[in-house]
Amino acid sequence: MDSLWHWSIRLADNLIRLNKNRIVITAGITPSGPVHLGSVCEFLFPEAIYRVLKMRNNQIDVKMYFIADVLDALDSVTADLQDYESVIKEDMGKPLILARDPKGIYRSYAERYVEELRQIMRMFNSHLELILVSDLYERGMFDKYTDLYMRQIDRVKEIVQKTSGRELPHGWTPIMAICGRCGRIDRTRVLFYDPSVQEYEYRCDSCGHTDRAKLEDHKYKLQWRLHWPTWQTILESDIEGGGVDHFTKGGSRDTAVAIHREILNREPPIGYKYGFVLLDGKKYSKSKGIGMYVRDMLKIVPPEIVAYHLLKYDLEENIDFNPTKDKILNMIDDYESASQIDPTSELSRAERKKYVAFNLFRRDIKVSFREMLLYYSVYRDWNKVRNHIELDEYYMSYIENWYRTGFVPEDYDFTYRPSKIDEYKDLVSSWHSGMSALDIHNSIYDYSQKISVPAQEIFRYLYRALIGKDRGPRMGKLIYALGVDRVKDDIL
Ligand SMILES: [Zn+2]
Numbered sequence: 014m015d016s017l018w019h020w021s022i023r024l025a026d027n028l029i030r031l032n033k034n035r036i037v038i039t040a041g042i043t044p045s046g047p048v049h050l051g052s053v054c055e056f057l058f059p060e061a062i063y064r065v066l067k068m069r070n071n072q073i074d075v076k077m078y079f080i081a082d083v084l085d086a087l088d089s090v091t092a093d094l095q096d097y098e099s100v101i102k103e104d105m106g107k108p109l110i111l112a113r114d115p116k117g118i119y120r121s122y123a124e125r126y127v128e129e130l131r132q133i134m135r136m137f138n139s140h141l142e143l144i145l146v147s148d149l150y151e152r153g154m155f156d157k158y159t160d161l162y163m164r165q166i167d168r169v170k171e172i173v174q175k176t177s178g179r180e181l182p183h184g185w186t187p188i189m190a191i192c193g194r195c196g197r198i199d200r201t202r203v204l205f206y207d208p209s210v211q212e213y214e215y216r217c218d219s220c221g222h223t224d225r226a227k228l229e230d231h232k233y234k235l236q237w238r239l240h241w242p243t244w245q246t247i248l249e250s251d252i253e254g255g256g257v258d259h260f261t262k263g264g265s266r267d268t269a270v271a272i273h274r275e276i277l278n279r280e281p282p283i284g285y286k287y288g289f290v291l292l293d294g295k296k297y298s299k300s301k302g303i304g305m306y307v308r309d310m311l312k313i314v315p316p317e318i319v320a321y322h323l324l325k326y327d328l329e330e331n332i333d334f335n336p337t338k339d340k341i342l343n344m345i346d347d348y349e350s351a352s353q354i355d356p357t358s359e360l361s362r363a364e365r366k367k368y369v370a371f372n373l374f375r376r377d378i379k380v381s382f383r384e385m386l387l388y389y390s391v392y393r394d395w396n397k398v399r400n401h402i403e404l405d406e407y408y409m410s411y412i413e414n415w416y417r418t419g420f421v422p423e424d425y426d427f428t429y430r431p432s433k434i435d436e437y438k439d440l441v442s443s444w445h446s447g448m449s450a451l452d453i454h455n456s457i458y459d460y461s462q463k464i465s466v467p468a469q470e471i472f473r474y475l476y477r478a479l480i481g482k483d484r485g486p487r488m489g490k491l492i493y494a495l496g497v498d499r500v501k502d503d504i505l
Contacts, residue, residue, distance in 0.1 A: 014356065019369035020285070020328040021058075025065035027283055028252055034074060038062060039250040039282065040141065041080035041241075044126035045109055046091040048133050048307045050290040050334055051256075054323055055079075056130075058254055058287060060139050061324055064373050078248050079141035081130070083110035083123035084150065084234040086199040093306070106197035106219065108234070110147045133307055136316045137374075146234075149247060156211070156228040158243045158277070159235060162187040163206045163213070165276065172275060173238050176268040187239050191232045192217035193224045198234065242269040242277065250282040257329070260286035288331040290323070305336045312414050314341055315407070317374035318348045324370035325351075325363075338422040345382045352378045379405045386412055387486050390425045391494045401494065427480040429495060431503035434478045437471055441505055444497045453497070454489030478504050 016023035028036050040059045042052055056079055066075050087109055090101045097115030101122075104112035109123035119125040123145070131143060149155060162169045166186060174181055186203040190213065200219035207213070211228040226232050235243055245253055260266045266284055273281035289296050310319065314336070322344055326332050351371035354364055380403050388398040389412050398404060415421045434441065440460045444453060457475075461468035476485045479500070485491055492500050 014365075014369065018365045019065075019324075021061040021065045021324070021373065022369065024062050024252065024283070024285055025069060028062070028066060029069060029073075031251060033251065036066065036073065036075045037249050037251050038075065038077045038141075039080065039245055039248050039253045040078070041082055041146075041244070041253075042130070043082045043085045043109070044123055044130055045085065045087065045089070046126060047093050048126070048129055050307060050310075050319075050323065050332075051296070052130070053133070053137070053307055053319065054287060054290060054332075056134055056139050056141050057137065057320055057323055058285075058328075059141060059252075060137070061373050062252065063140055077141040078250075079134075079139075079143045080149075080244055081123065081127050081143060081145050082240075083121075083127065083145050083147050084108040084198070086197070087112045087122055088199070104196075106199040108147070108191060108196075108198050110145065111191070111196055129308060133311065136311055137320060146240075146244065149244065150231045150234065153229060153231070154247045155235060155243055156231075158239075158246065159188060159228055159233070160208060160211055161276065162235070162239055164208050166206075169239070169272070169276060172271045173236075173268055176263070176271050177238065177265075178263040186213075187236055188213055188215075188233045189236060190215035190217075190226065191234075192220060192222055193226065193232065194222035195220040238265050238268040239272060241265055242272040242281070245269070245282050246273070246277050246279065252283040252285070254285040254287060257286050257288060260284065285328060287328050288326075290332045290334050292333070292335055294333075310336055313411060313418065313420050314344070315376075315411060317376050318345055320374040321348045321351065321367075321370045324373060325367050327366070338420055341420075342383060342386075342422050342425075349378050349381055376407075379403055380408075382408050382411075384490075385409075386415070386421075386425050387490055388494050389416075390421070390427060390486070391429055391491070424484060424486050427482055427485055429479065430481050431500070432478050432481075434474070434504050436474060438505060440471070441501060444492070444501065446497045448493075448497060450487070450489040450493035452489070453492050454487065457488060 014022055016026045038059045040055055042055045059077055063075055063077055066073055085108065086106050087101070087104055090098050094101060094115055100113065100115040104122065110121050112122035114122055114125045119128060127145065134141065134143065163186070169187060170181055170185060184202055188203045189198050190201040190203055191198045192201050195217060197217060197219045201215045201217045203213045203215045205214040212225055214223070214225045216223045234240060255266060258264060270281045273279050322334060323332060348371065351367040354360065354368040356368055360368065384402060385405065385408050388402055392398050395404065395409060440457065443456060457471055458468050461471055472488055473483050475488060476482055479491065
């Protein structure tokens with residue numbers, strides 16, 4: 014496999030070419046709402062690079078850090094917390110780590126979603142080490158860089174203006190102070206900085222408070238465009254990606270590159286940009302609650318299948334992920350079929366990407382999900398299903414959840430309720446227990462030709478007789494699962 018197969022291989026090979034003893038991969042997220050598929054990409058993409066590096070050379074020392082940007086200001090009420098709007102509004106503008114969890118369960122608003130993120134990352138067997146950015150500030154790791162930026166504020170401001178294409182307001186500073194009285198970070202202005210004692214004076218436009226604070230008090234964060242290259246420097250990052258919004262011309266990546274080179278005197282980490290995850294063309298959004306939350310999705314789709322579908326595309330392509338009943342079943346089929354791809358055969362580009370995506374999150378397929386779903390739909394009892402097919406214990410809980418939550422696709426949502434037939438009796442009589450599902454299926458087509466009745470009509474008639482519906486799972490498979498002799502006894 015070379016770097017043309019998949020973007021993760023291309024990026025891993027770029028890292029290997031750096032020829033370093035230790036490789037550091039960084040990524041970051043603002044945990045301001047429930048984890049959605051876009052947030053999964055934030056840790057999944059670095060994970061993919063990590064796994065390729067390890068496949069290339071298991072001895073390679075790779076560190077991965079996932080920064081939870083918990084000093085970002087609370088700025089919206091997410092769809093899952095609408096009932097707590099009044100509490101949340103009181104804390105608007107405070108850093109997420111200093112805002113309350115409106116339900117009073119977690120230590121802070123940030124902790125609520127950081128905890129969810131941790132759990133979900135664990136389900137994906139993520140190797141990223143999650144770090145609260147507030148811990149890095151509290152350990153004083155940003156202070157010397159903040160001092161550096163404040164001492165050269167005119168140069169820094171000019172770089173930010175030039176790279177963003179935006180004129181910054183008079184009085185702009187790298188420091189965003191946390192107000193000592195009301196706790197807001199989004200309404201303060203730094204008025205003055207004294208480098209001799211690393212102290213700044215600020216005014217809060219929300220509550221009118223004016224005060225002084227030292228960098229070592231750690232009651233501030235840096236403006237995003239400086240914050241980002243600074244954590245990359247602190248953690249000695251070799252690679253960090255971002256969404257297209259950061260990597261567009263005038264985006265924060267352009268600023269970060271310039272800050273690394275012109276102020277920090279180091280080469281920026283390798284960058285890579287990725288597209289959005291879309292649902293019917295719309296961006297998944299945590300505040301508006303568009304799309305299924307990942308915590309709910311993972312009850313009905315195994316994580317490696319979610320991962321596969323986020324990894325099988327080109328990196329910059331937008332990913333359309335629509336978790337409807339039928340589409341999810343097709344996604345599971347697609348994942349399972351990728352297990353059959355032979356890398357030594359002639360493969361299309363799409364097949365190569367699927368092959369890599371599958372192998373990054375591979376699981377041995379014992380029996381297909383669709384097959385288990387069909388048998389469970391027929392028997393509704395695993396002990397009975399076990400008499401007919403091999404079971405994959407892992408899939409069982411998902412299938413049960415599909416039934417519990419009403420997620421079963423229409424074609425599989427049936428009960429065997431046989432009724433006697435008046436038509437096509439000679440067709441049904443011709444079946445015998447030695448026939449495969451495909452034999453049965455073909456026999457219906459042959460019969461339809463022979464009597465010049467459209468096959469669809471015969472199918473509909475038989476579905477009605479077997480399950481009281483106009484359609485269902487593939488007829489041959491259904492009859493095979495039910496047992497030919499049993500069907501003949503029941504409907505003839
Ligand atoms: Zn204030």
